[in-house]
Amino acid sequence: MTTHSLLILPGDGIGPEVMTEVRKVIDWFQANKGIQFEVSEDLVGGAAYDKHGVPLADETMQKAQEVDAVLLGAVGGPAYDNLDFSVKPERGLLRLRKEMDLFANLRPAQCFDALADFSSLKREVVAGLDILIVRELTSGVYFGEPRGIHSDDNNPQNEGGRVGINTQRYTSGEIRRVARAAFELAKKRGNRVCSMEKANVMESGILWREEVQWVHDNEYPEVELSHMYADNGAMQLVRRPNQFDVIVTDNLFGDILSDAAAMLTGSLGMLPSASLGAPMANGRPKAMYEPVHGSAPDIAGQGKANPIACILSFAMALRYSYDLGAEADLLEKAIEKVLADGVRTADLMGPEGGTPVTTSQMGDKIVEAL
Amino acid sequence: MTTHSLLILPGDGIGPEVMTEVRKVIDWFQANKGIQFEVSEDLVGGAAYDKHGVPLADETMQKAQEVDAVLLGAVGGPAYDNLDFSVKPERGLLRLRKEMDLFANLRPAQCFDALADFSSLKREVVAGLDILIVRELTSGVYFGEPRGIHSDDNNPQNEGGRVGINTQRYTSGEIRRVARAAFELAKKRGNRVCSMEKANVMESGILWREEVQWVHDNEYPEVELSHMYADNGAMQLVRRPNQFDVIVTDNLFGDILSDAAAMLTGSLGMLPSASLGAPMANGRPKAMYEPVHGSAPDIAGQGKANPIACILSFAMALRYSYDLGAEADLLEKAIEKVLADGVRTADLMGPEGGTPVTTSQMGDKIVEAL
Ligand SMILES: CC(C)[C@H](C(=O)O)[C@@H](O)C(=O)O
Ligand SMILES: CC(C)[C@H](C(=O)O)[C@@H](O)C(=O)O
Numbered sequence: 001m002t003t004h005s006l007l008i009l010p011g012d013g014i015g016p017e018v019m020t021e022v023r024k025v026i027d028w029f030q031a032n033k034g035i036q037f038e039v040s041e042d043l044v045g046g047a048a049y050d051k052h053g054v055p056l057a058d059e060t061m062q063k064a065q066e067v068d069a070v071l072l073g074a075v076g077g078p079a080y081d082n083l084d085f086s087v088k089p090e091r092g093l094l095r096l097r098k099e100m101d102l103f104a105n106l107r108p109a110q111c112f113d114a115l116a117d118f119s120s121l122k123r124e125v126v127a128g129l130d131i132l133i134v135r136e137l138t139s140g141v142y143f144g145e146p147r148g149i150h151s152d153d154n155n156p157q158n159e160g161g162r163v164g165i166n167t168q169r170y171t172s173g174e175i176r177r178v179a180r181a182a183f184e185l186a187k188k189r190g191n192r193v194c195s196m197e198k199a200n201v202m203e204s205g206i207l208w209r210e211e212v213q214w215v216h217d218n219e220y221p222e223v224e225l226s227h228m229y230a231d232n233g234a235m236q237l238v239r240r241p242n243q244f245d246v247i248v249t250d251n252l253f254g255d256i257l258s259d260a261a262a263m264l265t266g267s268l269g270m271l272p273s274a275s276l277g278a279p280m281a282n283g284r285p286k287a288m289y290e291p292v293h294g295s296a297p298d299i300a301g302q303g304k305a306n307p308i309a310c311i312l313s314f315a316m317a318l319r320y321s322y323d324l325g326a327e328a329d330l331l332e333k334a335i336e337k338v339l340a341d342g343v344r345t346a347d348l349m350g351p352e353g354g355t356p357v358t359t360s361q362m363g364d365k366i367v368e369a370l
Numbered sequence: 371m372t373t374h375s376l377l378i379l380p381g382d383g384i385g386p387e388v389m390t391e392v393r394k395v396i397d398w399f400q401a402n403k404g405i406q407f408e409v410s411e412d413l414v415g416g417a418a419y420d421k422h423g424v425p426l427a428d429e430t431m432q433k434a435q436e437v438d439a440v441l442l443g444a445v446g447g448p449a450y451d452n453l454d455f456s457v458k459p460e461r462g463l464l465r466l467r468k469e470m471d472l473f474a475n476l477r478p479a480q481c482f483d484a485l486a487d488f489s490s491l492k493r494e495v496v497a498g499l500d501i502l503i504v505r506e507l508t509s510g511v512y513f514g515e516p517r518g519i520h521s522d523d524n525n526p527q528n529e530g531g532r533v534g535i536n537t538q539r540y541t542s543g544e545i546r547r548v549a550r551a552a553f554e555l556a557k558k559r560g561n562r563v564c565s566m567e568k569a570n571v572m573e574s575g576i577l578w579r580e581e582v583q584w585v586h587d588n589e590y591p592e593v594e595l596s597h598m599y600a601d602n603g604a605m606q607l608v609r610r611p612n613q614f615d616v617i618v619t620d621n622l623f624g625d626i627l628s629d630a631a632a633m634l635t636g637s638l639g640m641l642p643s644a645s646l647g648a649p650m651a652n653g654r655p656k657a658m659y660e661p662v663h664g665s666a667p668d669i670a671g672q673g674k675a676n677p678i679a680c681i682l683s684f685a686m687a688l689r690y691s692y693d694l695g696a697e698a699d700l701l702e703k704a705i706e707k708v709l710a711d712g713v714r715t716a717d718l719m720g721p722e723g724g725t726p727v728t729t730s731q732m733g734d735k736i737v738e739a740l
Contacts, residue, residue: 231625260608
């Protein structure tokens with residue numbers, strides 16, 4: 001009988017409390033479906049810094065490399081705002097992405113029917129919304145060298161005497177592999193990919209456009225491909241998001257556009273993500289799953305956090321890392337039912353009311369619905 | 371009697387046709403208010419490329435340096451998509467920005483009451499919207515060196531064998547001067563500035579945050595300053611745009627965030643912009659004005675374009691370059707009246723109807739209302 005290994009990294013802020021609810025779901029699958037999970041837990045972000053002086057210990061990194069999947073809560077918070085750049089909580093997350101080589105970050109933006117009125121956009125604009133942003137996650141300006149803040153003292157024109165540098169750098173190979181991931185995903189969905197960059201002002205954007213086109217022409221001619229400048233992309237996402245199926249874009253544009261896309265649905269507490277790398281020995285991709293929301297330090301520890309994004313991230317793990325698609329469907333259906341029944345954490349409480357629940361009660365309701 | 375010099379650069383696509391309507395407004399002010407404009411006209415973008423083989427001729431650049439203000443239509447179009455990067459229409463625009471040193475790009479996003487239903491966002495979310503994005507316009511990844519596409523042939527790991535590079539580079543002095551522009555503007559508005567960057571992952575973002583804070587603490591302690599990561603900024607713009615007064619951000623983030631902000635109002639054909647530099651001999655800033663919309667080649671020449679964004683850009687010129695604030699008010703009021711009367715170009719035609727007009731008729735109506 002297969003055991004499914006999972007490393008849980010709750011992280012900071014509301015990370016630990018939403019993860020407690022995922023544990024209930026895992027327990028339910030073990031008890032009722034006879035699926036064996038081998039769960040371990042460790043520290044990341046500020047929590048790791050507090051204990052080890054670094055936002056990710058080497059042993060944790062090692063463990064992450066060995067498991068079938070990692071599930072991460074969230075990192076960061078005001079307590080760590082003044083830390084040196086090299087040990088900021090975010091560096092723990094970036095180290096995991098980089099060393100596990102998780103180049104394809106899948107961020108679905110889906111609008112749940114029961115929550116369509118939650119969006120700041122009109123119901124008819126977001127109803128049925130179902131787009132998938134595939135963000136490159138291991139390269140670009142997040143990782144490019146040279147980088148840093150330097151003295152520029154002998155430049156009399158430069159009041160302040162400093163200069164800050166980052167490098168946007170993409171290889172053709174890095175672009176091709178994430179493009180392939182996007183085309184593969186599109187084939188299972190609406191068969192359309194829109195690639196976004198700023199090829200009108202950046203040479204790295206020209207390379208991006210050319211390489212995505214190359215992969216299309218040589219390997220996926222049957223998928224519909226379009227290109228859009230990222231500024232126009234941001235506009236179109238606000239104007240008529242339903243025009244998109246799969247969007248593929250780089251690390252920095254993906255960060256911004258996926259957050260805008262997430263907010264279209266109005267309920268950030270609902271959105272999961274998966275970061276996938278190359279196939280492992282078991283044939284499935286190296287993978288880390290995380291909710292799109294942050295650590296929300298302002299509401300941490302108050303039972304207000306919505307655990308659904310993290311539970312849906314676990315559903316993505318069921319699907320992509322454990323090959324348990326039917327179980328993922330089951331879990332997603334349970335969540336839809338609970339929402340349709342009007343069960344609402346604070347963030348989902350609209351004018352039309354509903355049954356208010358705490359983080360923990362939401363977890364219980366979902367388990368009940370399973 | 372002062373003469374107000376203006377260089378008109380209609381550019382490509384709908385640029386020339388919206389500029390024709392601005393000419394009517396200029397003529398009206400000359401005839402009825404005795405204001406002397408010395409208007410010259412020249413080529414930029416694809417139109418300049420067609421004639422000179424470059425997107426901006428040196429003589430045009432020279433003229434732009436000498437006038438009180440430049441008014442630009444739009445550049446680019448599919449006819450020029452395959453041009454070499456160095457002669458793309460956009461390079462003409464970027465050369466103007468860079469050589470005139472127009473470091474502060476002002477992009478107001480205002481929702482006109484008569485058009486609030488036009489937005490894809492709910493009326494209550496955008497009604498009364500009035501935010502101003504101040505985008506740094508002469509530095510950052512748009513201009514940083516090194517840049518380009520290089521061969522990476524001897525890297526066996528790099529399928530495709532190429533690498534694309536751009537450099538995000540900011541000096542402390544560049545950040546301080548645009549921060550000052552933002553604080554000055556905030557003092558005349560809601561007295562609040564929100565600065566956006568990605569200081570959690572980019573050192574150039576750390577420098578940005580520190581220098582904006584420095585200018586605040588040393589020169590504008592009375593203005594309220596907050597900082598936000600740009601991805602969260604994109605979210606918050608969609609979620610609750612009214613929380614912002616002035617936003618200050620870098621060239622690339624400003625490009626994307628200002629387009630998203632513009633789209634919130636639902637009517638891109640309405641939004642002007644001003645790009646300002648250092649004061650000239652007359653005490654007023656070197657300046658270029660442009661509508662936020664692009665060249666819209668798909669509707670060019672059909673009388674469908676909305677000239678209001680370009681006319682409002684001229685109103686900004688009246689205010690910032692010619693010190694004719696009362697005349698700017700008059701022009702803005704005329705536009706509001708025409709909109710309140712239900713006069714609508716195609717892009718403003720909603721379900722509630724209105725009087726459909728062509729580009730040229732819209733210009734006439736505005737002049738009538740003056
Ligand atoms: C926390 C931060 C480093 C991260 C990023 O910028 O990638 C976050 O915004 C995200 O989108 O996952
Ligand atoms: C046309 C293009 C070069 C330009 C930019 O990227 O700055 C445009 O998008 C803008 O925002 O003015």
